[in-house]
Amino acid sequence: MRRIRSAIVSSVAIGFGLLTLVGLLLxxxxxxxxxxxxxxxxxxxxxxxxxxxxxxxxxxxxxxSRLARRKGGWFYSLVLLLSALTAITLIGLExxxxxxxxxxxxxxxxxxxxxxxxxxxxxxxxxxLVYGAFRYMRNGISxxxxxxxxxxxxxxxxxxxxxxxxxxxxxxxxxxxxxxxxGARGILLGIALxxxxxxxxxxxGQDRSYRE
Amino acid sequence: MDSxxxxxxxxxxxxxxxxxxIITQFARRRRSLYVLRPLPAYRLIPTAIGESIEANRPxxxxxxxxxxxxxETLTALAAAELAYQAAxxxxxxxxxxxxxISDPTALPLAQDTLRRAAAARGxxxxxxxxxxxxxxxxxxxxxxxxxxxGMLPDDRVAASILVGSFGxxxxxxxxxxxxxxxxxxxxxxxxxxxxxxxxxxxAPLIGEEIYMAGAYLGDSAVQMAGAVVQDILRWLLILxxxxxxxxxxxxAILNGRFSAALARLLGGG
Numbered sequence: 186m187r188r189i190r191s192a193i194v195s196s197v198a199i200g201f202g203l204l205t206l207v208g209l210l211l212x213x214x215x216x217x218x219x220x221x222x223x224x225x226x227x228x229x230x231x232x233x234x235x236x237x238x239x240x241x242x243x244x245x246x247x248x249x250s251r252l253a254r255r256k257g258g259w260f261y262s263l264v265l266l267l268s269a270l271t272a273i274t275l276i277g278l279e280x281x282x283x284x285x286x287x288x289x290x291x292x293x294x295x296x297x298x299x300x301x302x303x304x305x306x307x308x309x310x311x312x313x314l315v316y317g318a319f320r321y322m323r324n325g326i327s328x329x330x331x332x333x334x335x336x337x338x339x340x341x342x343x344x345x346x347x348x349x350x351x352x353x354x355x356x357x358x359x360x361x362x363x364x365x366x367x368g369a370r371g372i373l374l375g376i377a378l379x380x381x382x383x384x385x386x387x388x389x390g391q392d393r394s395y396r397e
Numbered sequence: 398m399d400s401x402x403x404x405x406x407x408x409x410x411x412x413x414x415x416x417x418x419i420i421t422q423f424a425r426r427r428r429s430l431y432v433l434r435p436l437p438a439y440r441l442i443p444t445a446i447g448e449s450i451e452a453n454r455p456x457x458x459x460x461x462x463x464x465x466x467x468x469e470t471l472t473a474l475a476a477a478e479l480a481y482q483a484a485x486x487x488x489x490x491x492x493x494x495x496x497x498i499s500d501p502t503a504l505p506l507a508q509d510t511l512r513r514a515a516a517a518r519g520x521x522x523x524x525x526x527x528x529x530x531x532x533x534x535x536x537x538x539x540x541x542x543x544x545x546x547g548m549l550p551d552d553r554v555a556a557s558i559l560v561g562s563f564g565x566x567x568x569x570x571x572x573x574x575x576x577x578x579x580x581x582x583x584x585x586x587x588x589x590x591x592x593x594x595x596x597x598x599x600a601p602l603i604g605e606e607i608y609m610a611g612a613y614l615g616d617s618a619v620q621m622a623g624a625v626v627q628d629i630l631r632w633l634l635i636l637x638x639x640x641x642x643x644x645x646x647x648x649a650i651l652n653g654r655f656s657a658a659l660a661r662l663l664g665g666g
Contacts, residue, residue, distance in 0.1 A: 206410075210403055233466040233502045240501030240531040247530050258551030299535055306539040306569065313568035317597035320575060333596065369588050372604040376586055378630045379605035382623050383471045385413045391421070391619050392474065 195390040201225060202388045244269060412633075416626045424618035424625065431625050438582050438600035439613035442483055442558065445580040449555030450490030455528075457495045457554040458483050459545065459570075460507065461585065462538055463561035464500025472586045472607070473503050476561040477510045478620075479610035483558050484514035493527065495552060498561075499534035499541040542566035546573040556580035559598075560607050563590040571597035 208215050208222025215222070248262035275291045278284040288296070318337060322330050342350055343357030386392055423430060449456045458480045463473035480496055487494040494514075496507040507529040515521045532544040546569050549557065557574055559567065563585040571593065574581040583594035584602025594601040605627060611620030647655030 210406060229466055236465075236501040236504055240504050240533070243504055243529070243531045244533070256551070257553075258547060261547055261551075299540070302543075303535055303537055303539045306543055306566075307537070310539075310565050310568050313572040314565070314593065314596075316572055316575075317568055317593065321596045372588065372591065374634060375605040375631070376608075378634065379475070379608035379627055380471045381409065381413055382417065382627050382630065383475055383608055385410060385417055386619070386623055387471070387474065389414060389417065391417070391623075 199388065199390045206388065241269070241273075413626060413630065416629055417622060420625050420629075421619055421622040424622040428618060428621065431621065433609075433612060433621075433624060436602070436606055436609075436613060438584065438598075438602045438606065439610070441580070441582055441600040442614065443486060445556035445558075445582065446483060446486045448580070449487065449492075452555050453491050454553050454555035455492040455495050456483060456487040457497065457545075457549065457552070457557040459497045459557065459559045460500075460503050460561035461559065461563040462499050462534055462541070463586070464498070464502035465506060466502050469500075469562050469586065472562055473500075473506060475608040475610065477503075477506050479558065479560045479607065479614070480507070480510045481514050482610055482614035484511055485517045488514050488518050488520055495528045495530065495548075495554070497530045497532055497545060497548070499532055499538065501531055501533075504529060504531050538564055538566045539569070542569040545570045549573050549579060550577055554579055557582070559583040559585070559594075560602065560610075562586050563594075565589045565593055567593045568597060 204218070205222050205225050208218045208225075211218060213219055245266065248266050250256075251262040252259050252266065272291065272294065275284065275294065279289050279291060284290050318334065322334055324330075339353065340357055340360075343353040446456055460473060460476040460480065463469040463476050465473055484494045484496070494511070496511055498504055498507050508527075511527065511529055512521065515523070530548075532541050532548075534541040548554070549570070550573070554577075556579055557570070559570065559581070560583070563570075563583070564587050567583060567585065567590050571581055571583065573579075575597070581598045582600050582602070583590075583598035584607040585591055585594060586607070591601070591603055595603065609624050609627070611617060612624035644656055644659070
C-alpha cells in the first residue's frame with residue numbers, strides 16, 4: 186500500500202514538474218501548455234502564501250510554550266510575542282480603517298524599531314568578522330591562514346584613498362577583476378551544476394521526499 | 398528565452414537526465430565503483446552529533462533563508478537532505494534536534510524532514526523531533542541571526558549545522574558559537590556567506606559541497622550517482638571552457654595555423 190501511494194505521489198510530482206518545465210521552456214509559443222503552466226505557478230504561489238500562516242502559528246506555539254515552561258530566555262519570548270501581537274493588531278486596525286495616516290503606524294513601527302535595530306546589528310557584523318579573522322590565526326598558523334591574513338591586509342590597504350597606496354590599489358583592482366572574479370565564477374559554476382543535477386533528480390522522482 | 402538558450406537548456410537537461418539514470422543503475426550494482434574524496438565537514442558532522450548525544454544537548458540545524466518557490470528551492474531541498482541525515486543520527490539521543498528557518502515556505506519542509514528522520518528510527522510515535530522553528534528574517538537576515546544568537550545559549554546547543562542560504566550575518570551566529578565553545582559546520586549558496594564560513598566555521602562546506610550530503614552521509618546508490626554525475630558534468634564543463642581557450646591562444650601565437658592544423662588532423666580542410 187505504501188509503495189503504491191509512493192508511486193502515485195511520484196507520478197503526480199513528475200508529471201506536474203515536466204509539464205511546468207516544458208511550458209516554461211516553450212514560453213508564449215507553447216499556447217495552451219504555457220497557460221496551464223501559469224495556472225500551476227499561481228496555485229503554487231497561493232499554497233506557499235499559506236505557509237506564512239503556518240509560520241505565525243509555529244511562532245506562537247514555540248514561544249508560548251517557552252513562556253509557559255519558563256524555559257531559558259522566556260523573557261525574550263514574551264517580548265517577541267507582544268511585538269508580534271502589536272504588529273498584527275496595528276495592521277488589522279489599519280486594514281479595517283480605524284487607523285490611518287502617512288506613513289502608516291505599522292510602517293512607522295518598522296522604520297523606527299526594526300530598521301534601527303538591524304542597522305545596529307549590521308555594525309556588529311564588522312566586529313564579528315574581525316574576531317573571526319583573529320580566531321582563524323589563533324587556532325594555529327597555517328599557509329592558508331597566512332595567505333588569508335596577507336590578502337585581507339593587502340585589500341584593506343589597497344582600499345585606502347591615499348596617494349602612497351596608489352600602486353597597491355592598481356594591484357588590488359587587478360586581483361579583484363581576474364583571480365578573485367575567476368574563483369567566484371568557478372564556485373558559482375559548481376553550484377549551478379549541483380543545482381542542475383538536484384533539479385533533474387527531483388524531476389525524475391529520485392528525491393527522498395517521493396521515496397519515503 | 399531565445400531559441401539557442403532553449404536548445405542548450407534542453408540539451409544540458411537531457412544529458413544530465415541520461416547520466417543520472419545510467420549511473421544510478423551502475424551505482425546500485427557496484428557501490429564501490431566510485432570513491433568520494435574526503436570532506437572535513439562531512440567527517441565532523443557525525444562526531445559533533447555523537448558529542449551532543451553524550452552531552453545530552455541538542456544539535457541545531459538551520460536552513461537560513463532558503464525557501465520553496467524561488468531561486469533557492471533546490472538549495473532548500475539540498476539543505477533538507479543534510480538536515481535529514483543529521484537529524485536521523487541526532488534523534489536517537491534524549492534531546493530532539495532543533496531545525497530553524499527564516500523563510501516560512503521552508504517550515505513544512507523542515508517539519509517533514511524531522512518527521513521522516515523520526516520515522517526512519519522508529520521514533521515517530523514518541524513525539525521526538527517536533528522542534529522546527531520559524532524565526533522571521535526581516536529585510537536582511539540580521540534579525541534571524543540575532544534570534545539564533547539568543548537561541549544557541551538558551552537551548553544549550555552543542556553543535557550547529559548551518560546549511561542553506563546565509564549572507565554575512567552568518568558571522569554573528571558563528572561568533573556566538575565560538576564564544577560558547579559550540580561546534581559549527583557551515584555552508585551557504587552565497588559567496589559572501591561562504592567567505593565568512595571559510596574563516597569562522599570549524600568545517601566549512603564550499604560551493605557545491607552542500608548538495609552532496611546524501612552521498613557522504615547516506616548509503617543510497619541514488620545519492621552517490623548524483624555526486625558522480627556532478628563530477629562528470631564538471632569535467633565536461635572544463636573541456637567546454639578549455640578547448641576553445643586553447644584554440645584561441647594557439648591561434649593567437651601561431652597566427653591561425655593552430656586551428657588549421659587541427660582541422661587537417663581531423664580530416665577537414
